Amino acid sequence: MSAVPNKMPFDPGRAAYVTLNVVLLGFLLAPIAIVLVFAFNPTPYISFPPVGVSLRWFDKFFASSDFMNALWLSLWIAACVLVLAVVIGGACALALARGNLPGRGFFTAFFMSPLMLPAILTGLALFQSYLLVGIGRPVWGLIMAHTLIAVPYVLRTTLAVLHNFDRRIEEAAAVLGASPLRVFFEVTLPLIRPGVFAGGVFAFIVSFDQFPVSLFLVVPKGETLPVVLFNYMKFDLDGAIAAASMVSILLALAVVLVLERLIGLKAYVKL
Amino acid sequence: MDRRIVLRHDAEPMAAASRPSPIAWLIAPALLLFVLFFVLPFGVMAVMSVFSGNPVTNPNAFLTTRHYMRFIADDAGIFHDALWATLRIGLVTTVVSLLIGYPLAHWMARMQSRLGHVLVLMAVIAPLLTGIVVRTFAWMTILQDKGVINTTLMSWGLIHKPLPLMYNEFGTTVALVHIYVPFMVLTLTGVIGRIDERLEQAARSLGAGRLRAFVEVTLPLSLPGVLAGSLLVFALSISAYVTPSLMGGTDVLTLPMLIAQQVGTSFNPNFAGALGMILLLVCLVIVIAYNKILARLSGEKGLA
Numbered sequence: 001m002s003a004v005p006n007k008m009p010f011d012p013g014r015a016a017y018v019t020l021n022v023v024l025l026g027f028l029l030a031p032i033a034i035v036l037v038f039a040f041n042p043t044p045y046i047s048f049p050p051v052g053v054s055l056r057w058f059d060k061f062f063a064s065s066d067f068m069n070a071l072w073l074s075l076w077i078a079a080c081v082l083v084l085a086v087v088i089g090g091a092c093a094l095a096l097a098r099g100n101l102p103g104r105g106f107f108t109a110f111f112m113s114p115l116m117l118p119a120i121l122t123g124l125a126l127f128q129s130y131l132l133v134g135i136g137r138p139v140w141g142l143i144m145a146h147t148l149i150a151v152p153y154v155l156r157t158t159l160a161v162l163h164n165f166d167r168r169i170e171e172a173a174a175v176l177g178a179s180p181l182r183v184f185f186e187v188t189l190p191l192i193r194p195g196v197f198a199g200g201v202f203a204f205i206v207s208f209d210q211f212p213v214s215l216f217l218v219v220p221k222g223e224t225l226p227v228v229l230f231n232y233m234k235f236d237l238d239g240a241i242a243a244a245s246m247v248s249i250l251l252a253l254a255v256v257l258v259l260e261r262l263i264g265l266k267a268y269v270k271l
Numbered sequence: 272m273d274r275r276i277v278l279r280h281d282a283e284p285m286a287a288a289s290r291p292s293p294i295a296w297l298i299a300p301a302l303l304l305f306v307l308f309f310v311l312p313f314g315v316m317a318v319m320s321v322f323s324g325n326p327v328t329n330p331n332a333f334l335t336t337r338h339y340m341r342f343i344a345d346d347a348g349i350f351h352d353a354l355w356a357t358l359r360i361g362l363v364t365t366v367v368s369l370l371i372g373y374p375l376a377h378w379m380a381r382m383q384s385r386l387g388h389v390l391v392l393m394a395v396i397a398p399l400l401t402g403i404v405v406r407t408f409a410w411m412t413i414l415q416d417k418g419v420i421n422t423t424l425m426s427w428g429l430i431h432k433p434l435p436l437m438y439n440e441f442g443t444t445v446a447l448v449h450i451y452v453p454f455m456v457l458t459l460t461g462v463i464g465r466i467d468e469r470l471e472q473a474a475r476s477l478g479a480g481r482l483r484a485f486v487e488v489t490l491p492l493s494l495p496g497v498l499a500g501s502l503l504v505f506a507l508s509i510s511a512y513v514t515p516s517l518m519g520g521t522d523v524l525t526l527p528m529l530i531a532q533q534v535g536t537s538f539n540p541n542f543a544g545a546l547g548m549i550l551l552l553v554c555l556v557i558v559i560a561y562n563k564i565l566a567r568l569s570g571e572k573g574l575a
Contacts, residue, residue: 013481021378024371025394031409031449032398034419038412049422092301099295109562111301114309116503116558117551118510120527124547125312128319128540132327148308151301180293209402211513212527216534226404233408233517237415245405253397 089154438520462496
């Protein structure tokens with residue numbers, strides 16, 4: 001298809017194809033752009049077209065102790081999840097790729113399965129377990145739940161890097177007399193670092209934006225930001241939500257840029 | 272690509288012959304996490320669904336099938352409707368996501384310019400990273416009575432009262448499609464990208480039109496990807512909670528909403544467990560089919 005358009009000055013079929021795709025991209029991106037508009041729109045209700053530019057919703061968002069407590073809790077949980085998921089997921093990826101384990105395919109599928117099962121059921125199952133054991137709903141329980149959902153992301157990005165690198169580099173280091181430990185710290189670890197980092201960034205976002213797993217596991221006054229936003233939206237639809245959304249979106253965009261810098265986005269096309 | 276094939280070629284006999292290396296122990300923390308916080312909890316859910324109460328704290332709790340019977344008998348006439356609504360919304364979401372996702376995936380897979388590819392990919396991934404609550408909010412601002420679409424149409428004088436775009440299945444489905452289309456695109460792009468473009472070119476040089484070359488060559492070859500992507504989107508959309516409960520209003524009741532009601536307002540975790548098991552069963556069937564297709568696709572089992 002690539003060589004054909006050059007020969008013809010105008011190709012209606014090709015034009016329709018590109019137009020259709022641009023429209024579809026618009027469908028994907030327009031809602032996000034609209035959130036941006038409402039975050040800066042000064043009216044107390046969602047009105048369109050916007051009547052001006054103001055920062056009052058950002059003021060309201062950052063001045064509200066409910067929102068701020070939730071924001072800090074979410075950031076704190078996401079940071080814990082990032083560390084845990086990177087350590088657990090990274091180690092697991094190494095074991096799967098380098099451990100000569102029998103049943104490797106089974107284990108990989110098993111560790112990926114939290115992504116495929118409904119997250120709300122994972123939340124429900126954990127809620128019932130905590131209830132059964134009688135430990136209530138502690139923050140560490142929420143952190144472990146998020147870690148469970150985040151590990152597959154770290155596993156996927158790290159495995160992608162491990163599969164693409166030449167094992168002979170490690171073998172060469174070993175042949176030249178490096179101990180296994182030294183090979184690991186001086187060869188393997190630096191080489192897989194981008195994959196682990198990328199997975200960590202995903203883990204952070206997955207936890208920060210997590211709703212279904214958190215739903216049953218948060219306590220009143222100890223809710224994460226998505227849960228607070230959800231409860232707020234049931235009764236109010238003002239710009240404060242848009243401002244909160246903007247904060248989340250900016251965070252996500254920053255993450256996408258970081259990801260692209262680290263290992264390129266191409267690794268994620270292979271779902 | 273070349274390097275990978277060579278590598279696998281000499282690595283495989285070695286891997287088959289040698290025993291697990293000490294590195295294999297690194298799997299232990301993940302295994303512990305998954306057993307304690309994934310396998311056991313789902314076991315607990317299954318146990319709870321067949322008990323009358325909490326079997327640990329309540330000595331009078333007894334084994335029963337009444338939660339499942341309650342769902343099957345459906346005296347209030349809402350459970351079966353909820354199940355059908357869940358499946359219906361999932362099906363429509365899947366079909367529309369496919370219609371929207373396929374052209375985008377095809378465009379992306381066949382794009383020559385690296386920059387263009389990255390830009391489209393970012394546009395697809397950015398919504399994926401914005402959180403379900405935020406994206407649902409975006410659609411509420413667009414579809415509600417005073418939302419972007421209704422206000423614009425009314426100011427142009429095209430309609431006199433707002434169209435019912437939200438608080439029904441339509442609005443729910445629109446938002447769900449937007450939320451899950453990226454998964455469809457990413458799955459399909461990988462599959463379409465692996466189809467040799469020269470096959471289509473050969474068909475065209477033999478006289479087939481562009482459309483015919485696509486319909487008879489590329490489309491059939493991408494069918495496994497279509498199936499895999501569809502199953503993924505279906506599994507995700509039947510378990511959605513945020514979007515149907517905010518966009519559906521009183522019109523829509525799905526299985527996940529029913530589960531949340533049982534936990535939150537009725538406080539009947541045992542019945543919630545039974546509902547969860549029913550949803551889990553539906554999802555497991557889908558997931559197993561998805562994994563089978565993906566394994567056949569990549570030739571390398573389980574490497575999602």
